[in-house]
Amino acid sequence: MRTFLLALLIAAFPAAAQQQELSAKAWLEHMSEGLKQQQFKVSLIHLQADHIRPLVYLHGKVDEKEVAFLEHLNGPPKNAVRVGNTVTFLEHDQPAYSVLASRIQGVWPAAFSDEISKLERGYEFVLGGRSRIAGRPGQMIRIIPKDSTRYSHQVWVDMESFLPLRYDLITDEKQLVEQIMAVELIVLQAPPALLQEAAEQEWPAVINTAERADGQNWKFSWLPEGFEVMVRDHHRLIGSQEAVEYVALTDGLVNVSVYVARASETPLPEELITRSGLSLVTENRGNAEIVVMGKLPPETLKRIADSLRLDSQP
Amino acid sequence: MDKLGQEWVSAAVDGEVEGQAMADLAADKGSHDKWRNYHMIGDAMRGELPDTINLDLSARIAQAIDDEPAIVAPNIQVTAKAEVDKPRGNVVPLFKQFGQYAIAASVALVAVIGVQNYQQQGPEQEPMSVLSTRPLVGTASPVSLQTGPVQQVQSGNSNEQVYEQRRRLNTYIQDHMLQQRLNSGVALDNSADIMPEHQH
The missing domain is CATH 1.10.10.880 (Anti sigma-E protein RseA, N-terminal domain)
Structure with missing residues (x-):
């Protein structure tokens, strides 16, 4: 055993020496590459206020295509399968449906496996300390917003495989909003049988998002640095069938939804914070109601709501 | 004996x-x-x-x-x-069970179970609302609107209005969650979204 450890130490030493040269951004880029290229199985817990959700995530490559599988381990079956750029949601209470997506939502933030340089518009990367997570040595990298309008992020990257081991979303007051932590990470040489099966399976056709009706030309006089409009459309809310104008904003890490609807007889609260870190701000302007929602401090959402304008010249 | x-x-x-x-x-x-x-x-x-x-x-x-x-x-x-039997029964049924349905697009991750308005003492302070949510393992059914105690601080609000408010909050939160799924494949629209003349 001792000789084994010694051998391990020697084997790990050149790698460790090499890693000391890496910048915070380089670590994140290696992580992004690792999430796309490596084959692995990771067991995770997702912590949100008083909820803990255990998950398993599998990732592999079958015929040069990325295939991934996410399973919620507690409660009724709730899974998601990704083959190439299609993600299919398999849930117990509704028929399966597929969407066009390059990532399964609900594990690591989608930005982690995307171009890291996209995040640089809104965030700075700073190297932190090292700690052991899921039995592996991890290097911490802080992703700090350039302005104080957002929560900050921390990620621990496995020093051997560069895969993420832990992710924290924290407020300015250092309060934890959300955490995802690996409890076991296994790097695989070949795609697991389940993923090969998934790659061969016929999945429902992708919902055609191109059919979404174009929205009005909404503009913002102010947005936090790095935020951009991702989608504009108008649709009806599921459940209430209420017609809304919709704008989706993102800075790569955080997604914000902006809704404009006819003011209702029962006004919504001006400001709400859910325990999952999601905040909601409502503003009434004339006979319109503006609802802004996302994992941002409510003050920022309020500023976004205030800055919404309708540009008459398209 | x-x-x-x-x-x-x-x-x-x-x-x-x-x-x-x-x-x-x-x-x-x-x-x-x-x-x-x-x-x-x-x-x-x-x-x-x-x-x-x-x-x-x-x-x-x-x-x-x-x-x-x-x-x-x-x-x-x-x-x-x-x-x-094992190799046959291992993986296939999992996918078979779900894989052959048509398209649907309903999602419910969070249901609002109660809105508590905490009225602050000072008149200059905004009342801060805290929303209790719980992740639902099903759809956000109206059941969630009937459960959980409601602390009513605002005067003049009938129970019906509180329920209606919660129902509306639920629909917005659900839609936001669904959009996360629908939009994750969308490429960024790089047109100028910030109007410089209104810069604060």
């Missing part, structure tokens, strides 16, 4: 009989019932009886031992059969 014999069994229960005598007793099947009954009486007197008494225990154990070869053989068959 004579009276002497009964005393003898009783003595054996209390551990007062020699080994050879025990062997004799074991050979005498008629004494087994008594052995058991004396034990039970002893247990009852000491208050050590279990909640449920299986009166037929010794007989069942004997039966089981007799039947043993007969039980083992079918067991082997069962496991062999399960082995054969």
Whole structure:
């Protein structure tokens, strides 16, 4: 055993020496590459206020295509399968449906496996300390917003495989909003049988998002640095069938939804914070109601709501 | 079994009989019932009886031992059969079960179960609302609107209005969650979204 450890130490030493040269951004880029290229199985817990959700995530490559599988381990079956750029949601209470997506939502933030340089518009990367997570040595990298309008992020990257081991979303007051932590990470040489099966399976056709009706030309006089409009459309809310104008904003890490609807007889609260870190701000302007929602401090959402304008010249 | 014999069994229960005598007793099947009954009486007197008494225990154990070869053989068959079935039953049903449905797009991750408005003391401070949510393992059904205590601080709000407010909040939150899924494949629209003339 001792000789084994010694051998391990020697084997790990050149790698460790090499890693000391890496910048915070380089670590994140290696992580992004690792999430796309490596084959692995990771067991995770997702912590949100008083909820803990255990998950398993599998990732592999079958015929040069990325295939991934996410399973919620507690409660009724709730899974998601990704083959190439299609993600299919398999849930117990509704028929399966597929969407066009390059990532399964609900594990690591989608930005982690995307171009890291996209995040640089809104965030700075700073190297932190090292700690052991899921039995592996991890290097911490802080992703700090350039302005104080957002929560900050921390990620621990496995020093051997560069895969993420832990992710924290924290407020300015250092309060934890959300955490995802690996409890076991296994790097695989070949795609697991389940993923090969998934790659061969016929999945429902992708919902055609191109059919979404174009929205009005909404503009913002102010947005936090790095935020951009991702989608504009108008649709009806599921459940209430209420017609809304919709704008989706993102800075790569955080997604914000902006809704404009006819003011209702029962006004919504001006400001709400859910325990999952999601905040909601409502503003009434004339006979319109503006609802802004996302994992941002409510003050920022309020500023976004205030800055919404309708540009008459398209 | 004579009276002497009964005393003898009783003595054996209390551990007062020699080994050879025990062997004799074991050979005498008629004494087994008594052995058991004396034990039970002893247990009852000491208050050590279990909640449920299986009166037929010794007989069942004997039966089981007799039947043993007969039980083992079918067991082997069962496991062999399960082995054969396993590769087929492993993965496919999981996907088959879900994979053949048409498209749907409803999602519900969070349901609002209560809005609590905490009125601050100072008039200059905005009332801060805290929304209790719980992740739902199903759709956000109207059930969630009826459960959970509602702290009503705002005056003039009827219960109906509170329910309606919560229902509306739910629909917005659900839609936001659904958009996360629908939009994750969308490329960024790089047109200028910030109007410089209104820059603060």
